[in-house]
Amino acid sequence: MGLFYQLDGKLLEEQYVGHLSGFRQWDQFGHAQDWILFPDNIGPYLSIDETSLSHGELYTVITNKEAKGKKGALVAMVKGVESEKVINVLSKIGGARRKKVKEVTLDLAATMERIARRCFPKARLVSDRFHVQQLASDAVQQIRIEYRWEAIERENQEIELAKETGNQYIPEVLTNGDSLKQLLARSRHLLFKDESKWTPSQQHRAEILFRLYPTLETAYELSRKLSHIFTSTKDKGVAFTRLAQWYNQVEIAGLKSFRTLARTIQNHYQTILNFFDNRATNASAESFNAKIKALRSQFRGVRGIPFFMFRLAKIYA
CATH class of the missing domain: 3.30.420.10 (Ribonuclease H-like superfamily/Ribonuclease H)
Known part of the structure; x- marks a missing residue:
């Protein structure tokens, strides 16, 4: 406006804030x-x-x-x-x-x-419910990230060994074209999604990932089962039973991040179950x-x- 009317834009702004807008007279100004x-x-x-x-x-x-x-x-x-x-x-x-x-x-x-x-x-x-589901996704990603750091460290050791022996390091390439480090990095997005929404390339990557890391498959399945409880359960009593069954599956799996999540759900179970009243x-x-x-x-x-x-x-x- 300042340029259009050939006015000092900064001065116009100050005049608007200080006088024209009513800001100074606002009852909550103080x-x-x-x-x-x-x-x-x-x-x-x-x-x-x-x-x-x-x-x-x-x-x-x-x-x-x-x-x-x-x-x-x-x-x-x-x-x-x-x-x-x-x-x-x-x-x-x-x-x-x-x-x-x-x-x-x-x-x-x-x-x-x-x-x-x-x-x-x-x-x-x-x-x-979305905060609860986000914690489950975070628990899966934590396991993936731990495996990725292990893969990076293993690659570093192999590179150093190759240098010591005077050989050229050539990373192993999996059937989908990924190295192990790339597989774990590129699997991030598919682990957030339901299996039914995977693209063909993500399906292939998941098959390799879960074959090499069965613990990660267990974590993914626990995450999706929790999500399905929220999306498919209508009755509060049924939800309570299904959450108890999910809790038992977490105990059997023995995954630390999911045990922490299960304890969080247990500590908030009343307010979490209240979701099933109005699905708010x-x-x-x-x-x-x-x-x-x-x-x-x-x-x-x-x-x-x-x-x-x-x-x-x-x-x-």
């Missing part, structure tokens, strides 16, 4: 650096999550699902993830209003659960976080966080 709150936007179904704005600074975001990511979606945004700080801000909303909240979706973080239980005492807490997830919160980051990218260097909070409130509060 504390916007640390938190903003919109009690009227609270609803029966909420999501709570964390998001990173600038330089890795974390903020806790509470959103109203019924607004579907549009006007009225933002209930509160608080700097940091310290539970007591967030609780103090949310406590500014009247207790009667907070008791009307029926359901809160959240991740597996203990701080988020503490916030939800203290601030919304009548609400059913639902652990996000935290997907709306993840979508809203993406919108926050997209908006933040437009306001880099424009009066910092307070003005960004002001614009965020104008759009979503």
